[in-house]
Amino acid sequence: MAFVQKPQVYKSAINTVELGVSDNKITLGGATVSPLYSFDAPIANAPKVGVEITDLGLEGEPKGIVDYYGDCKTIGEQAKKAAAMPGADFVCLRFVGAEPGEGDRSVEECVKIAKEVSEAIDIPLVIAGCKSSQKDAQIFEKIAEALSGKNVLFLSAKEENYKTVGASVGLAYSQKVGAESSVDINLAKQLNVLLTQLGVAKENIIMNLGSAAAGYGFEYVASTIDRVKQAALAQNDAMLQMPVVTPIASETWVVKEALASEEDMPEWGCQEQRGIEMEIVTAAACLACGSDAVILKHPASVATISAMVAALM
Amino acid sequence: MALTGLDIFKITPKTNCKDCGNPTCMAFAMKVAQGAIPLDKCPHISDEVRAKLDEATAPPMKTIKIGAGENEHTLGGETVLYRHDKTFVSKSLYAVAVSDGYSDEQNETAFADIAKIDYERIGERMRVDAIFVDYASDSAKFLDLVKRANDMDRALIISCSDADIAEKALEIAGAGKPVLSGANASNFEAMNALASKHGIVLGVTGADLNELHDTVEKLEKAGNKNLVLDVTMGNIKDTFAATVQVRRASIKDGDRTFGYPSIVNTARIAAGDRDMQSALASLFTVKYGSVIVMEGMRYADALPLYGLRQNIFTNPQKPMKVEPGIYALNGADENSVCALTVDFALTYFVVSGEIERSGVPVNLLITDAGGYSVLTAWAAGKLSASSIAKFFQEADIEGKIKNRTLIIPGKVAVLKGEIEDKLPGWKIIPSPPEAIQLVKYLRELDV
Ligand code: SF4
Numbered sequence: 130m131a132f133v134q135k136p137q138v139y140k141s142a143i144n145t146v147e148l149g150v151s152d153n154k155i156t157l158g159g160a161t162v163s164p165l166y167s168f169d170a171p172i173a174n175a176p177k178v179g180v181e182i183t184d185l186g187l188e189g190e191p192k193g194i195v196d197y198y199g200d201c202k203t204i205g206e207q208a209k210k211a212a213a214m215p216g217a218d219f220v221c222l223r224f225v226g227a228e229p230g231e232g233d234r235s236v237e238e239c240v241k242i243a244k245e246v247s248e249a250i251d252i253p254l255v256i257a258g259c260k261s262s263q264k265d266a267q268i269f270e271k272i273a274e275a276l277s278g279k280n281v282l283f284l285s286a287k288e289e290n291y292k293t294v295g296a297s298v299g300l301a302y303s304q305k306v307g308a309e310s311s312v313d314i315n316l317a318k319q320l321n322v323l324l325t326q327l328g329v330a331k332e333n334i335i336m337n338l339g340s341a342a343a344g345y346g347f348e349y350v351a352s353t354i355d356r357v358k359q360a361a362l363a364q365n366d367a368m369l370q371m372p373v374v375t376p377i378a379s380e381t382w383v384v385k386e387a388l389a390s391e392e393d394m395p396e397w398g399c400q401e402q403r404g405i406e407m408e409i410v411t412a413a414a415c416l417a418c419g420s421d422a423v424i425l426k427h428p429a430s431v432a433t434i435s436a437m438v439a440a441l442m
Numbered sequence: 443m444a445l446t447g448l449d450i451f452k453i454t455p456k457t458n459c460k461d462c463g464n465p466t467c468m469a470f471a472m473k474v475a476q477g478a479i480p481l482d483k484c485p486h487i488s489d490e491v492r493a494k495l496d497e498a499t500a501p502p503m504k505t506i507k508i509g510a511g512e513n514e515h516t517l518g519g520e521t522v523l524y525r526h527d528k529t530f531v532s533k534s535l536y537a538v539a540v541s542d543g544y545s546d547e548q549n550e551t552a553f554a555d556i557a558k559i560d561y562e563r564i565g566e567r568m569r570v571d572a573i574f575v576d577y578a579s580d581s582a583k584f585l586d587l588v589k590r591a592n593d594m595d596r597a598l599i600i601s602c603s604d605a606d607i608a609e610k611a612l613e614i615a616g617a618g619k620p621v622l623s624g625a626n627a628s629n630f631e632a633m634n635a636l637a638s639k640h641g642i643v644l645g646v647t648g649a650d651l652n653e654l655h656d657t658v659e660k661l662e663k664a665g666n667k668n669l670v671l672d673v674t675m676g677n678i679k680d681t682f683a684a685t686v687q688v689r690r691a692s693i694k695d696g697d698r699t700f701g702y703p704s705i706v707n708t709a710r711i712a713a714g715d716r717d718m719q720s721a722l723a724s725l726f727t728v729k730y731g732s733v734i735v736m737e738g739m740r741y742a743d744a745l746p747l748y749g750l751r752q753n754i755f756t757n758p759q760k761p762m763k764v765e766p767g768i769y770a771l772n773g774a775d776e777n778s779v780c781a782l783t784v785d786f787a788l789t790y791f792v793v794s795g796e797i798e799r800s801g802v803p804v805n806l807l808i809t810d811a812g813g814y815s816v817l818t819a820w821a822a823g824k825l826s827a828s829s830i831a832k833f834f835q836e837a838d839i840e841g842k843i844k845n846r847t848l849i850i851p852g853k854v855a856v857l858k859g860e861i862e863d864k865l866p867g868w869k870i871i872p873s874p875p876e877a878i879q880l881v882k883y884l885r886e887l888d889v
Contacts, residue, residue, distance in 0.1 A: 132654070385795060413722070
């Protein structure tokens with residue numbers, strides 16, 4: 130007897146959210162099936178891959194990344210190269226150096242860097258902050274103003290700063306707000322409710338549900354994304370239908386598997402390869418659970434993950 | 443799948459004869475549905491009907507054992523599609539492929555990888571679980587690979603659809619209870635005979651899901667329910683579709699024919715692309731691959747994959763714990779500062795990761811807190827001044843470490859005074875409340 134196929138297509142859909150402007154727009158979300166289940170029904174927009182660069186330039190980056198950017202002298206040149214990376218759908222500029230303990234880069238300088246990057250690239254831009262929610266609120270407001278009309282996503286508004294970030298990024302300058310919670314479906318929903326109550330349209334919200342490197346409590350990430358997607362699709366929960374963006378590079382290159390030198394762990398082999406596979410494995414797992422976009426940094430990971438997504442669509 | 447009292451009532455003779463000790467057939471059926479009494483207490487239900495009912499109440503996915511002795515592994519037996527619904531019970535196995543169709547160099551590298559990967563992570567030994575020996579066309583070379591693989595102390599999967607050659611392979615490796623994979627629409631009778639003769643699991647393949655379904659039905663009809671399904675199709679998309687649909691059909695839609703574990707061969711659908719194989723191994727670890735085959739396994743692949751697997755297959759009801767004790771980080775010795783936290787695996791990983799990033803030598807003391815996080819353990823009374831003092835005594839911290847500064851989690855800074863009372867001579871300092879602040883804190887710490 131033949132196999133009876135029972136496609137599972139939901140009446141609800143993940144919200145579609147656009148980033149960027151005119152010809153350079155990308156669209157996240159829109160799926161009416163479980164993540165990557167293109168065999169159930171066509172998926173409107175394939176998951177996207179972002180390339181992360183930081184305001185610290187190439188300082189401390191592994192060789193493959195330094196080699197890729199070659200002789201880029203300015204952050205603008207580096208951004209242009211990031212946008213040209215095969216597989217890149219958007220560029221994510223992370224302000225590591227804005228953190229008060231990491232150099233405390235001034236708001237004006239951050240704005241200048243963001244403008245330089247925005248002008249250098251022809252694909253959408255995502256701005257990520259530092260570890261200080263307070264500082265993020267300050268730089269996001271001014272960058273949102275400076276990049277007004279560019280339809281930029283800001284990562285992220287958190288419980289501590291959602292009012293200021295929501296008001297400036299979302300309301301005053303109509304950019305996209307990333308709502309960040311730490312691996313808990315209820316907290317994710319609550320933050321979306323708060324942001325919408327503030328007046329931010331739900332079409333302008335994207336969720337960052339939190340992330341972790343493979344092996345580092347990833348079960349919480351997996352189950353949170355699983356449950357959010359089920360609530361969005363099977364239970365039509367409008368406060369959880371925002372697309373999910375998961376930063377991967379910032380989680381995976383800081384764990385022991387990627388940091389331990391070959392001298393310290395000779396049997397583990399090439400250090401850079403370990404970082405690449407940590408990034409690839411974590412990103413693939415996030416996409417399998419339901420991330421609508423992942424943010425990576427190594428050219429090898431970007432190529433592989435974008436090829437995997439293409440192969441599955 | 444649980445049956446209701448009504449379902450069971452329908453198969454009783456409805457005569458209310460009371461031979462079962464119940465006043466009515468309905469009362470009997472209700473008790474059976476609750477699991478209070480077994481169905482065979484009613485002597486008037488025929489064996490045939492009972493067999494049908496057993497089938498209907500059997501778990502949706504069979505539990506299959508492959509390999510022998512130390513190398514025996516359990517596959518399948520899953521009851522849910524999402525780990526948060528209950529738990530996944532059988533972790534994915536990682537297998538490395540060798541084949542007479544590969545270059546000698548590739549086979550040698552594969553064997554070397556298999557021998558090399560062996561380490562422990564949170565109480566679990568991590569190795570390449572199985573070797574997938576794939577027959578292409580050169581039988582002498584293939585049998586030689588079977589011999590070598592058989593000597594490597596791993597479960598084997600012999601992938602060969604030529605029954606005559608498979609028989610020779612089983613003469614070599616049959617005792618280790620390998621999987622014989624390669625039964626298909628045209629050879630399943632001969633392959634079935636071979637698998638039955640050796641008492642081993644038979645792997646079934648098909649050009650598409652219809653053909654696979656059909657062949658499994660024929661094998662079941664022939665009495666074989668000791669199967670695994672090689673769901674590898676022509677490309678990545680079709681293989682993912684097959685893997686998910688087979689699992690979903692069995693767990694959600696009650697299709698017993700597909701209620702078997704799967705084999706997914708990434709070496710076939712992403713040949714030569716090791717990074718893609720890692721990505722796919724991750725995808726299929728999350729989504730329903732029971733045995734995942736790759737061309738090799740470097741530490742670079744193993745470290746994230748085995749970590750991911752450990753996370754995905756952990757029981758959501760039982761937090762992962764690390765062993766209490768002293769963890770010397772960044773080359774810490776007896777003169778290095780001590781920092782204390784709980785045995786909840788996630789806490790341990792986050793804290794040890796941040797300490798490692800700081801580069802500062804620290805003796806990380808893991809105390810038994812029942813696998814709870816810091817605040818939960820404190821609230822549950824599992825992390826207190828007395829529990830810490832008891833741990834210091836049992837682990838002989840004072841005998842092993844000369845330094846007398848102890849950093850305690852900032853979240854339980856309130857314990858400082860009490861701990862000082864219980865541990866005279868120690869300087870107790872609370873850390874910043876969040877682990878991400880640890881790097882800077884440790885670098886600036888003056889002790
Ligand atoms: S023994 Fe069977 S037929 Fe008789 S009352 Fe019990 S269930 Fe009914």
